[in-house]
Amino acid sequence: MILDDFVYFDDKGLYCKYGDFYLDPQQPAKTAIISHAHADHAVSGNTNVYCTRATASIMQLRYDRTAARVFHIAEFNRPFVVGGVTITLVPAGHMLGSAQILMEYRGARYLYTGDYKLQPDATCEPVEWVTADVLITESTFADPAVIHPDPVAEIIKINDIKVNILLGAYALGKSQRLINLITEHAPQKKILVHHKIMPINLIYEKMGFPPGKYQVYGRKLMKVQDEFVYVVPPFTFDSYIRATGVKRLFASGWKNLQVNNQDTLFISDHVDWNDILQTIAQTQPQQVWTLHGKGEHLRAYLKDDIFVKILN
Structure with a gap:
């Protein structure tokens, strides 16, 4: 009953x-x-x-x-x-x-x-x-009215972005998924990870779920146009609102969190x-x-x- x-x-x-x-x-x-x-x-x-x-x-x-x-x-x-x-x-x-x-x-x-x-x-x-x-x-x-697009099709879109990308994402869960998707479907991109995300990545690796290929962010790296994707948590993403020389994207299922109309990443968990x-x-x-x-x-x-x- x-x-x-x-x-x-x-x-x-x-x-x-x-x-x-x-x-x-x-x-x-x-x-x-x-x-x-x-x-x-x-x-x-x-x-x-x-x-x-x-x-x-x-x-x-x-x-x-x-x-x-x-x-x-x-x-x-x-x-x-x-x-x-x-x-x-x-x-x-x-x-x-x-x-x-x-x-x-x-x-x-x-x-x-x-x-x-x-x-x-x-x-x-x-x-x-x-x-x-x-x-x-x-x-x-x-x-x-809400049907999520294919995440692979979404991530493949960044292959057409030739400048460095500042990619906002929640540090836990979403960042690791994005690292994996970029590693698999945009392999020419070089993934940089904010230091706050690194300890979480290490837990994923210890548990047998390595996210993919990445390195810790270095300030000098992003000054070079080399198709870097810098994955950062929301508070850091917001602090870089005036960043120049990069494409700002935020990965989310929420429309209001997309930061520009030309390039969106509708990836929901x-x-x-x-x-x-x-x-x-x-x-x-x-x-x-x-x-x-x-x-x-x-x-x-x-x-x-x-x-x-x-x-x-």
């Missing part, structure tokens, strides 16, 4: 009272099951954290001693129990170590996707499918409308609960076929 209040939001985040734990809490909690290491899902200061080894390693890098009091490392597809709820972490394909969280309780299966991606990505574990009675899906781009429909077909849920976006389009599309509940 599906429990309508199996998870709900309180002042700390998404809470499961039946197991007394939080899913990606927004405030420090006694027990947290964390889907992946992006800061909007993985805060510091939790007492007990259940997550993959990669997620723990990145949290320890970013938060040091405050990452968590105790990490409980879980392997993919190996069930464990928290407060009477059976938990299984399933690859989400969003970034290294990202996991969907399957929760089984009193004969019902609830699948929390966290952030997830169906597009191929050589820098993380590919998404895997499991069936569930309730699909609790992110809905960042749950809009029929989230599911689009078609991906969500494919996920529903694969997981075969009786109900769909949405969060981190808008669920109205899914509710209108699914109508009476599948019940849709909008959690936030």
Whole structure:
């Protein structure tokens, strides 16, 4: 039987009272099951954290001693129990170590996707499918008007840009994916990486997912026109708003983050409308609960076929 209040939001985040734990809490909690290491899902200061080894390693890098009091490392597809709820972490394909969280309780299966991606990505574990009675899906781009382009076709466009490129990207997940895509599909480009990204790259390499060919940024290098691509995090990208002699690009699925109309890089690490429909077909849920976006389009599309509940 599906429990309508199996998870709900309180002042700390998404809470499961039946197991007394939080899913990606927004405030420090006694027990947290964390889907992946992006800061909007993985805060510091939790007492007990259940997550993959990669997620723990990145949290320890970013938060040091405050990452968590105790990490409980879980392997993919190996069930464990928290407060009477059976938990299984399933690859989400969003970034290294990202996991969907399957929760089984009193004969019902609830699948929390966290952030997830169906597009191929050589820098993380590919998404895997499991069936569930309730699909609790992110809905960042749950809009029929949003269909992500092929990332390979997007990255190939930089082959036509002969000047040096200042490429803005989130340091964790997106930067490593871009390094890999450029290495594979624009091999003549010489990739430079901001020093803040380097420690994350080292974790990827240690975990068996080397991003590709790159070197640490040096100021003298970018003064030469040699088809360099300098990958920088957002704060550095914004500080170079008046940079001359370079093409400024920002890689994102969001239109408002594209910095010029002539050259865009629509590369997203989230599911689009078609991906969500494919996920529903694969997981075969009786109900769909949405969060981190808008669920109205899914509710209108699914109508009476599948019940849709909008959690936030």
